[in-house]
Amino acid sequence: MSFPTATTKTELERGQVLAPQFDANGLVAAVATHADTGEVLMLAWMNAEALALTVRTRQAHYFSRSRNALWKKGESSGQVQDVEEIRVDCDQDAVWIKVRPRGDGGACHVGFRSCFYRVVTADGTLQEEPDPPNMHTHG
């Protein structure tokens, strides 16, 4: 699976062609927010195959840097992400997907709804925030 390369800045920034700028490892950053709450759920990576599959199937696919493998989100956890919208940024090296997680509604392997469950306080320490009581968590 491959994407075209933008040859001018205008094509890259204002063009109608998806021409992702993959990094040296062949990846773009992908941020997933909850389509209903807007909360940032996770930040992960996509290679060309993961991005193409996400666009085509409307379910989130990522590339696991630690496992060095394509990864359909929710394949083992049940937290499949139905994609409502896909956006790309100005220089096409990051995508933003708005998703609705299936299963228990969460996105994080630790058991929180969002991977960003810790606030960095003013003194630099981390404070866990409990999930809102009306949201499901697993784990």
Place this chain on the structure above:
Amino acid sequence: MSFPTATTKTELERGQVLAPQFDANGLVAAVATHADTGEVLMLAWMNAEALALTVRTRQAHYFSRSRNALWKKGESSGQVQDVEEIRVDCDQDAVWIKVRPRGDGGACHVGFRSCFYRVVTADGTLQEEPDPPNMHTHG
């Protein structure tokens, strides 16, 4: 400027110590959302210095991969980002900051409020979305 390294998975995932896992280039991904609207404004990178400065000054600092330099957001554009909250994800290789942009209220050098001004449509082409009329843009 340096941060400690988490020595166990529990420290990394449930600890109260900010122990970022910088990549081979010394960077973590940073996603900035608008503190009021929740919109994803931009995705950028922070090295240890940028992260430490962001925590300490409560204004967003990034590391420019193209310029290979620390970068205080808004230094030239006026789009300084006042930071309302900083979060770190489960494996501490990504941060989420909630910001309020100064200046014209935007975050993107192309002139849109958010860098993610293009939707990837079902057929894979890109569609620019106009900024809401009540929001300021520059450029």
